[in-house]
Amino acid sequence: MDVVRVESARRRFLRYGRLDPAPGALRPEVLASWERSRAGEPVFVGHEPAGSAVAEADEVFAGFFRLTPHLPCALALVGYDGVVRVRHDGDDGLAELLDAVRLTPGFRHGEDDVGTTAAALAAHLDGAARVDGPEHLHPDLVWLGEAAAVVPRDDGGPPDAVVVWEHGGSGSGALGLALARRLAADVGALVRDRGHRRARAVHEGYAAAEAEGHAWVLATDGAFLLTSPGVRRLPTADQRVLGDLVLAGAVLAEPASRHVDLLSGRCAEVTVEPVPGGGCVVAGGPLAESRVATVPEAVRRQGSHVAPTARRDYAADLRTRASGSHVEARRRANRELLSPYLRARQEVAAAVGQGRNQLLLGETGVGKRTLAVEQFRRAHPDGRIRVVDCAALGADGPDPLARVRRELSDRPYLVVLHQMNLLGPVAARRLDESLRTLVALPGGPTVAGCVDSVSIDATRPYGLLLRHFHETVRVPALRYRADELGEIALSILHSLSGGRSLRLSLQVVRVMEGYAWPGNVRELADVLRYVVARKPVGVIQAPDLPASCFAARAPRMSMLETAQCDAIIQALYESRGNRYKAAEMLGIARSSLYRKIDAFGISYIG
Structure with missing residues (x-):
């Protein structure tokens, strides 16, 4: 040259x-x-x-x-x-x-x-x-x-x-x-050789768990599922619960020890061990104790807490000795109550792993579409994704899913129906006809529908599409995720700052945790975009935030917040004010407990 x-x-x-x-x-x-x-x-x-x-x-x-x-x-x-x-x-x-x-x-x-x-x-x-x-x-x-x-x-x-x-x-x-x-x-x-190596690693993990003497062992690489004889003897509904757990573990790739309630009424202790490359092994067995306290589903669901009809005795459990299984079941229920997003993420991961169509409910801007796409990408890195904006569909025009039909191949495919609640009657009928033929095809796509509402109204036009979905997942609003707010804000800030040195002060995180975020994650991103435009580097302090972030929060609590507050007060009474023990009973970190105590205005108990 x-x-x-x-x-x-x-x-x-x-x-x-x-x-x-x-x-x-x-x-x-x-x-x-x-x-x-x-x-x-x-x-x-x-x-x-x-x-x-x-x-x-x-x-x-x-x-x-x-x-x-x-x-x-x-x-x-x-x-x-x-x-x-x-x-x-x-x-x-x-x-x-x-x-x-x-x-x-x-x-x-x-x-x-x-x-x-x-x-x-x-x-x-x-x-x-x-x-x-x-x-x-x-x-x-x-x-x-x-x-x-x-x-x-x-x-x-x-x-x-x-x-x-x-x-x-x-x-x-x-x-x-x-x-x-x-x-x-x-x-x-x-x-x-990626598939063969992953399959070998899954088989080796399965064999190692069997050799350790676990009664129940399941292993998957996302394509096949290995089950031990003990699992195959379980009722079909229980097998599905464990199968969802191992599929979610393969997608989330997070090791954990889990307490699992089976649909037959039995409880199990299992370990979730991800396999490098995209697999997972779940091993464990039933609890030895037979007396299990079941937690009403209404208490575990977001927004479905039923308030007590009489004055509550917060010290009642101090006079009785609860069994180990009862304590663990209550700890798990409290963890799900105080961290509803974890349950939503696991449900989406399991549905994506099995290719089941799911309907995601939640307020506008909570990240329903992002959650579905993120979990699909983790489960199928080489898969294809098509987002259909239902608000833009009219009474005429081309078939909204014609492109999906042309692009179908042996690669996994996810169709996200965004803002289904904005469908008109004619557009809903056209989309229903397209979906009916599409899901009937061999190797058809997985469909995730997003509805900007906390409940379903089957009388609306989108009610015509409900028959195409197998499961419903409720994605909680950002105000119910105060423990994760700092991490969410840092993640958004990292994507906006372009690699520049930009950090959040502890005071800013506290201000964010005290704000109601009616616009949810979308509003948080707008606030951080406003801050980055005015302070491209350095430590973000409270005066850098817009005035809207300092608006007083509405004093009236929602049903979910009431349930969370009741659970914290109960734990504080039982631990006689010891916050370390209360956090352990609730299954959350102490820092999370402190933030929730401040947010709910709970006075000292002891």
């Missing part, structure tokens, strides 16, 4: 926007990339793999640097969208240079962001490519030499690229290109 001529051509292109005639020293594919590009700045978009070969690339890169440590290069996996997914460094000095130009995981370096890159060129050439020094359009990258090769995949996943980065002065472009091809082939081989 003639460095001087290429650098001269790059400067002329940046000045005039074209090269006429094109110099012979400039490769045609590089010039074509320049013409597609614009030299901007890398954008932080976060890390959402969605089917990328992240785990496989991590394994291959780590093995490479174990064999050849301190090699003056860096290896990366770059997604089809230009986002850096994984990076492994062999040289500290080169790592500092890459950090300075934001070639780090989570940042997008597409042609529309920073101009020509080897990953973008390899994607257009559908193979491998290299970009040396001044062939980069962006001035911050003219020192960089890079080679990229597309990871070969036959599973329909996104076309990632393995990139080898090195300093342009090393002059080893041909060797870097060969290395990129070799590593891409290794990553592709692991991707092709």
Whole structure:
């Protein structure tokens, strides 16, 4: 490569926007990339793999640097969208240079962001490519030499690229290109073997749980379900409860010990152990005690608490000795009462894992669509998603689900019907006809319907569609998720700040917890967007919030808040004011208990 001529051509292109005639020293594919590009700045978009070969690339890169440590290069996996997914460094000095130009995981370096890159060129050439020094359009990258090769995949996943980065002065472009091809082939081989490796890991986990002597063992990789003889002897309804639990565990990938109430009236203690790669093993058995206190379903449901008809004796349980199973059942019921979103998430994960159509209820802006899409992505990273805005459907026009019918394949498919409550009568009939034929197809999609209401009104037009759904999930409002509000706000802030240093003070979190959030998560995002526009870096303090966040909360509590307050008062009486014991009885963290005591204005009990 003639460095001087290429650098001269790059400067002329940046000045005039074209090269006429094109110099012979400039490769045609590089010039074509320049013409597609614009030299901007890398954008932080976060890390959402969605089917990328992240785990496989991590394994291959780590093995490479174990064999050849301190090699003056860096290896990366770059997604089809230009986002850096994984990076492994062999040289500290080169790592500092890459950090300075934001070639780090989570940042997008597409042609529309920073101009020509080897990953973008390899994607257009559908193979491998290299970009040396001044062939980069962006001035911050003219020192960089890079080679990229597309990871070969036959599973329909996104076309990632393995990139080898090195300093342009090393002059080893041909060797870097060969290395990129070799590593891409290794990553592709692991991707092709992904299903077999996951199945082997699930079988090994199942065998290990059986060897430990558990009465009930279930294991799944999302495609098949292994059950022990003890599980197969259970009633069908109990088997389904345990099956939902193991499927939800595979989607959520969170280890836990669970107390499970079976529909037959029995109770069980089980452990949920996720398997790396997308599987789960559930092992356990029935409780030894036969006396089990059942918790009325009305108490466990959001918004369905039935108030007592007489004055409540908060110290009644102090005069009786409750069995261990009764204490555990009450702790579980209190945990579900005080953290209703956890139950909603588990129900959605189980329904997605089994491909059951579900109806999500909740106030406007609580994140029903986000919850369904998030759990589907976790269960099926390579699946396809289509969101249908029911508010935009009219009495005429094309079939709203015709595109879904054309796109159906062997890949999982999720159809989200957004704002079903805004359907008109004619649009509801058209959608009903489309759904009836679509769900009857073999390998049809999973359907998630979103209704912006806390209850169902079957007399509305969307009532015609209710027959297509198998389950109902209630998504709680943001005001019932005070314990998670800080984490939710930080997550939204992270996506809005573009990687800048921006934090929430404890005072701000307390103000947020005291606000009712009538607009739910959508209003929270609007508030944080307002704050970020006025304070792009630093620690956000209470004066940075808009005045609306300091509005007094309505003194009247909802039925769910009344039930939560009653449960906390009961626990404080039984523990004689010991908040540590009360939190343990309620199954929540002490910090969560303190926040709820302050929010409800509960005075000291002891």
